[in-house]
Amino acid sequence: MERVVGTVVRGLRCPIINQGDSIEQIVVDSVLKAAEVEGFAFQDKDIVTLTESIVARAQGNYATVDHIAADVKAKFGDDTIGVIFPILSRNRFSICLSGIAKGAKKIVLMLSYPSDEVGNHLVDIDELDVKGINPWTDVLTEDQFRKHFGYNKHTFTGVDYIEYYRSIIEENGVECEIIFSNNPKTILDYTKSVLTCDIHTRTRTKKILNANGAEKVYNLDAILSAPVNGSGYNEQYGLLGSNKSTEDSIKLFPRDCQPIVDSIQAKLKEITGKTIEVMVYGDGAFKDPVGKIWELADPVVSPAFTAGLNGTPNEVKLKYLADNNFANLRGEELQKAVAEYINNKQEDLVGAMEAQGTTPRRLTDLIGSLSDLTSGSGDKGTPIVFIQGYFDNYTK
Structure with missing residues (x-):
């Protein structure tokens, strides 16, 4: 059956973290339990994010x-x-x-x-x-x-x-x-x-x-x-x-976060066989149009992340392709042309008209903002976020 869902974001509940807790094991256990209860399967390039707050709490910082x-x-x-x-x-x-x-x-x-x-x-x-x-x-x-x-x-x-x-x-x-x-x-x-x-x-x-x-x-x-x-x-x-x-x-903002994300990734790889990216996130980076507040009061969105989250998106604008490159096509023919274009797009689209209007922000800033909006800052109780399909495109 044709896939009809793209990115899926889940806020995961976990125990309340206290000083001395193993944040790595709690995150791994919480992700595995969520998969079991909710019935989702792990894939390469899934993403696990955790708030800086629970890392600092575990550190007693x-x-x-x-x-x-x-x-x-x-x-x-x-x-x-x-x-x-x-x-x-x-x-x-x-x-x-x-x-x-x-x-x-x-x-x-x-x-x-x-x-x-x-x-x-x-x-x-x-x-x-x-x-x-x-x-x-x-x-x-x-x-x-x-x-x-x-x-x-x-x-x-x-x-x-x-x-x-x-x-x-x-x-x-x-x-x-x-x-x-x-x-x-x-x-x-x-x-x-x-x-x-x-x-x-x-x-x-x-x-x-x-x-x-x-x-x-x-x-x-x-x-x-x-x-x-x-x-x-x-x-x-x-x-x-x-x-x-x-x-x-x-x-305080947590310290020594890189070993934490690397350890979580390694533990999940051992158990699931999949390479799952991991990052610690704080404030997202977006602006409220009413209060005019730019959310980012932390020095960075993410103090640590695994290697697969380096870089920026390299995406083309579907509506640009449909309105310009393939304006004479419709239906299945248009879908095939767009899919072929995406599969053969340049590795670096900076400056290309087909990429205009996409968001050339760092992946960690985009994913951190998505995670921050998902977990919220109040009583949602979901300081871990599990993201699937983020790196998919129209051809997947």
């Missing part, structure tokens, strides 16, 4: 406010610290900010506007036009910002992040000054010691500061890049990718 504070104090001493470009998030940054404040004597908090780098807005961009404010050149104090724009709560969370972040800092007994600017150099008018909290632009920000007279500059990935008093850590990303765990602790 946690840290407290005191751990963060100790590292900040060791790096900055009694300096006034410029904390610049943090994202606006209770989950992602509130506990980090509390730890930073606890390790400081004074903080100058510099917020980008109208939004942070992942799209959380302090004010609607149209309001800037109304007030004649240029976010690329104008520096605003907190009073000036309030005078122009008043008090605005986040679309989804209902939080006034200016007020919220000030309260976190002051609750730690630390003096706080808040300014608004999109130019990293602005902070150097207030202090030469800077902690840059942006995620995807952090290398550029640090370079600009170092070139313009900064004396101490650390990215957020330098905080807890090594253990502090027995804390968790991430040598590559530090606090980046961390999430709130409790009111005084965070779960």
Whole structure:
């Protein structure tokens, strides 16, 4: 019978993961059990993805406010610290900010506007036009910002992040000054010691500061890049990718993930005889059209993946072929022509008209986004995702 289904994505339930659990065995057992219960067979190029959260939980990769504070104090001493470009998030940054404040004597908090780098807005961009404010050149104090724009709560969370972040800092007994600017150099008018909290632009920000007279500059990935008093850590990303765990602790981005995905792949190969690709995923990479939030608050979509997930798709656009190359064909003749074209397509279609409109993103970013949307961020309870048919095309 002709196959009529392409890609199939299943969110798989598994036990709640705790520190010390064998994440590899739990994933393998969960996938095998799902296949048994749901009655699906394994194929080469199937994909198993697992959230970074359950990997970090199994590793026990946690840290407290005191751990963060100790590292900040060791790096900055009694300096006034410029904390610049943090994202606006209770989950992602509130506990980090509390730890930073606890390790400081004074903080100058510099917020980008109208939004942070992942799209959380302090004010609607149209309001800037109304007030004649240029976010690329104008520096605003907190009073000036309030005078122009008043008090605005986040679309989804209902939080006034200016007020919220000030309260976190002051609750730690630390003096706080808040300014608004999109130019990293602005902070150097207030202090030469800077902690840059942006995620995807952090290398550029640090370079600009170092070139313009900064004396101490650390990215957020330098905080807890090594253990502090027995804390968790991430040598590559530090606090980046961390999430709130409790009111005084965070779960860090997992470390040493490559051996985990390779081990899961090897175990599944031994049992099923199939080469199944495996990846760890965090946030997907997509933008919400209502809240304007770009989802990716992790430093990468995938910190580790097996070799078969390297690269980008190499696909042609079916409607382009049907409307152009084979516009004179219909029915079975058209199907055969399209199938033959696909079977004989170039190995690299970059720049080819037949590929226009396809998505030349990395496979791991596409599959990570698919997985993130499948597992969700709430109570679905499916931190493992099993994907079949992703690499199939019209001819399969």
